Amino acid sequence: MSKWSLRLAAALAAAGLALTACSSSSSGSGSAADGTAPGPQALDQAQGVTTVTFWHAMTGQNATALTSLVNAFNAAHQGKIEVKPLFQGSYDDVIAKYKASVQQKATPSLVQVYDIGTRFMIDSRQTVPAQAFVDKDSYALDDIEPNIRNYYTVGGKLASMPFNSSMPLLYLNTDAFREAGLDPAKPPRTLAELGEAAKKLTTKDASGQTVRYGFGAAVYGWFVEELIAESGTLYCDQDNGRTQKAGKVLFDSAQGAQAVQWWADLVKGGYAANTGRVPADAQAAFKAGKVAMHLESTGVLRGYTEAAKFTVATAPYPRLTDAGQGGPAIGGASLWIDGPGHSAAEQRASWEFVKFLSEPAQQAAWHTGTGYFPVNRKALDDPKDKEWLAKYPQFQTAIDELHATKPTPATAGCLLGVMPQARKNVETAIEQTVSGAKTAQQALSDAAKDLQPAIDSYNSSVG
Amino acid sequence: MPGPTPGPLPKGGRGRRDWGERTLAWAFLLPSLAVFALFIGYPLGRTVYLSTHGNDLFGAPSRYVGMRHYTDLLASAEFHKTLVTTLLFVLLTVGPGVFGALGLVLLLESRVRGVRWLRSAFALPFAFSVASASVVFSVFFNPAIGVLNGLLSQFGAGPVGWLTDQRYALLSVCAATVWMNLGYNVLVLSAGVGSIPQETVEAARLDGAAGWRLARSITVPLLGPHLFFLVVVSTINALQSFGQIHILTQGGPDGATRTLVYSVYEKAFAYGSSDFGTASAQAVVLLMVVLACAGVQFGVLERKVHYA
Incomplete structure (x- = not known):
């Protein structure tokens, strides 16, 4: 009996392998990632409709806006190109599935990957x-x-x-500001000022219970990355991984420690709400008026202005000190065109779609529909965009912030293969500092030490 | 009662018929064997294979490393903490889940008014998926706008970081899990109580047993098989719990709610780590833990179970 079932299992396993092998060989050949790209004639020579499979991570209002852009593109290229958008879950999920698709030699034609997946995508050698x-x-x-x-x-x-590009902003509850005798038009600029304002904005009831916290943000490593960028210092070595592959993180610097300690002290003092890592929980607290100042991406502004019962104001992302030379780095995601396993026509069709998305008219629709920045500055001249900015002046803050930032290695942000893990380790360090288990400096040093083997093994595996 | 005795078979025919029956038996077994081989046998073999290999950039096995992932795990303080958290999670969900349900079912036996309504109410959690129940609990537990802290503040008590304070996070997740499991446990035990022979209960009543005495000497012992079943199934369930941890705490704060299953997920899929080697080694350890728990339960607990 066992002999039989073993043979059976072997046969089935073989059948399963054969199936995956079939699916991988079905995708056509194309130019490898050798730095050359097919020209427009590739599409002209193609027979029938060229299909572009497009993996993305957009949900809610952002997904609606994306779908309407895809539909507009497909309508304009009827009979030639068809873009098929496929939602793949969170940005982390997209990367996990993309890795599996590389193993199975069945990558999508086009994939949306978050900022911190950039180094990995380059090292994957799958893209043009x-x-x-x-x-x-x-x-x-x-x-x-x-x-x-x-x-x-x-x-x-x-x-x-x-x-889709975003930046972090400081969000303010203007009603709370006025109540506390503060001017929302003069928002705090440095962490010290923010701390002072948070103390004034925190209110307690007769029994000593906190009714409103001055400050509150999700335990999200991105906010620390941005504070470090604002200070004009580096998050990882080799000029933030821009001159060569970064070999070590620098977030355990005095600047990083200052940012994390400041945050933890506000929580410990009872002036900041600690709602944990889940961003939706911190967002809910701000929308409900339980938190007066809040850090979040520009991407949520549209939702805030619609949900909150108070007037939401935005201010530039805070700095560690007045001396800071930097500015915030870009967040969000970019589009990657896959090469190996995809025909020249398919690659070209992907590029046509990518070009279409970055044009002013589409970026204006995207900006007004979601709250992400227009990546194309001409989009700001679009009458629809102008009208919309007049209606929601809060969106101007992010645009000013972007234009005021000088492109430097610090504000370019760190490129690191294991950046998602680095972010997670910083989040753990924040939690350890808040709980009082360690000082910020100790927690960040430990986080950097814990990450080092992952950096080394990543760098050795990509050579 | 013996069935009709088969008549004598012609010589040599027995073997042929035997062979035919065997073929038939295999034919019937084939579909389930195929399913087992494909969905249990192959993944298990693959997991063991992956656990002895290092991964390339995409998570594909690239080099043989022998038992290194296992020895690394044994030496890792983080992994020890994960094991302790896992065991605590099992103890804190199985015990209260099964015995809480038993308490409720015994209360229902005391024929209070509205029993039917209460029985449905207690079984209700069974109708919630883990995901939707977890989302509801995350609203309860929210430190700033949560219901629980709202109630506490009525009594002048502090805001508690239910999910963000390391002292409470595991307890909070366990409490949510117990609630989710309660419905199923109540259903099973209610059915068990219903199957207790009425004569036994009558006899006990004639002997003067009632209330606590009846429960202790008759109901609970006769529920033995059901309780045993629930303990075994809840333990395995607890060891495999993922949804509530993922939605409520993502294993945090600072790893306070990271169980073995969550750790497997983190290594394999979260944060782009793709460390399938370590994740698979942890999965094999998880299998050992499940087998050990089941072994102990069958070896020790089942001896005390009285099958009517």
């Missing part, structure tokens, strides 16, 4: 750099916002095309 298409077409990138281009430019070449 956007620069290759730009060079082939002599396409002008001048209108793409320089700070956003800065993030996705590696070794002087544009690796992927930015699509």
